[in-house]
Amino acid sequence: MFDIEKASELIGVPSSTLRNWESRYGVIKPKRSNGGHRKYNANQVYQLIQLVKLQSQGHKISDLFQLLKESNPLPQIQRPNLTDDIAVKREALYQSLINLNQSTAHQQLELLHSFSPLNYLLDHVYAWLFYRIGEDWHEGALSVAKEHFATSFLRARLYKMLTTPFVHNQVKPVFIATPDIHEGGGLMLSCYLKAKDVDVMYLGPLLPQNEIPSLLKDEIPNVLCLSFVNSKPDWSFLVEASNSGVEICLGGAGLQNSDVPKDLPKNIHVLTMSGEDASTYIQILNAK
Numbered sequence: 001m002f003d004i005e006k007a008s009e010l011i012g013v014p015s016s017t018l019r020n021w022e023s024r025y026g027v028i029k030p031k032r033s034n035g036g037h038r039k040y041n042a043n044q045v046y047q048l049i050q051l052v053k054l055q056s057q058g059h060k061i062s063d064l065f066q067l068l069k070e071s072n073p074l075p076q077i078q079r080p081n082l083t084d085d086i087a088v089k090r091e092a093l094y095q096s097l098i099n100l101n102q103s104t105a106h107q108q109l110e111l112l113h114s115f116s117p118l119n120y121l122l123d124h125v126y127a128w129l130f131y132r133i134g135e136d137w138h139e140g141a142l143s144v145a146k147e148h149f150a151t152s153f154l155r156a157r158l159y160k161m162l163t164t165p166f167v168h169n170q171v172k173p174v175f176i177a178t179p180d181i182h183e184g185g186g187l188m189l190s191c192y193l194k195a196k197d198v199d200v201m202y203l204g205p206l207l208p209q210n211e212i213p214s215l216l217k218d219e220i221p222n223v224l225c226l227s228f229v230n231s232k233p234d235w236s237f238l239v240e241a242s243n244s245g246v247e248i249c250l251g252g253a254g255l256q257n258s259d260v261p262k263d264l265p266k267n268i269h270v271l272t273m274s275g276e277d278a279s280t281y282i283q284i285l286n287a288k
């Protein structure tokens with residue numbers, strides 16, 4: 001729970017605005033403490049951040065609150081579109097990767113990094129390449145060796161971004177791990193968070209789920225994120241681990257076809273939004 005000062009800092013609007021919106025629209029209403037102070041939960045802070053982003057993109061705040069009131073979906077937040085120039089450069093990078101042209105690929109990616117923000121590259125270049133390589137391998141257009149080289153190259157670059165340590169050490173790092181072998185999603189999420197100045201500790205692939213309860217007993221992060229691709233959550237271990245009070249966030253393609261129990265503890269969050277939006281939600285949980 002966040003008091004109004006902390007919520008206003010995270011959302012980026014003065015607390016008077018939050019009070020004003022609450023009394024005018026009455027939609028996002030924080031609980032009150034015994035002393036009558038507002039207590040926002042992570043979901044409310046996340047929703048308000050989305051509203052502020054949409055407002056900055058030209059939407060009227062009253063219209064947005066009206067949509068929420070009627071339980072209608074909010075408009076999509078506009079992200080920077082792919083430019084023709086980047087599309088050409090990433091295609092050239094893809095060709096270098098599948099032709100095992102390592103040094104050219106490094107130069108091409110270096111160039112892309114030199115003039116594009118990290119979030120943009122994660123969305124439009126890294127994710128796109130992982131998916132394209134996966135599809136081409138699946139269709140038999142790419143040998144296993146080439147697929148392994150190309151995806152290892154991308155993972156190595158993501159790892160490199162995570163190895164620069166933070167100078168500040170005020171909050172505990174967010175732990176990120178992948179129960180199965182696929183670690184691209186976990187690495188990408190780590191980079192999205194790092195781009196938001198959140199300290200992350202990446203625990204790598206193949207974390208046995210039966211170890212999670214004891215992990216959270218010995219090491220206490222604020223948040224543990226788990227990425228599922230081919231594997232499914234083992235709910236009994238996760239529920240046991242939730243007794244630690246750590247916020248546990250689950251995400252990844254493997255969750256799409258898995259049955260999520262209805263009565264999960266409040267500190268287990270199944271996040272179905274994009275990696276970038278999920279990193280905003282995780283940042284909020286970590287700020288508690």
Ligand code: B12
Pocket residue numbers: 127130131133134135138148151155180181182183184185186188189205225226227228229230249250251252253271274275276278279
């Ligand atoms: C690289 C790769 C491998 C590598 C993994 C190496 C490694 N250490 O990571 C290797 C070669 C080992 C591999 C093996 C296998 N793979 Co594979 N692999 C891939 C590939 C090409 C890329 C994976 C990746 O990194 N994706 C990139 C990330 C960015 O995408 P993402 O995981 O979806 O993550 C995004 C979101 O989901 C979200 N997210 C992810 N995690 C989390 C967590 C949280 C908390 C949140 C909030 C959000 C979030 O954010 C990310 C960014 O937006 C994919 C293709 C694909 N479409 O992904 C296939 C793919 C995942 N593999 C697949 C398969 C089938 C396999 C094998 C079973 C093949 C086989 N027959 O042997 C084996 C698995 C063996 C095993 N022991 O389990 C299938 C899975 C199909 C399915 N389950 O429906 C895919 C989709 C390929 C395909 N088209 O068929 N693979």
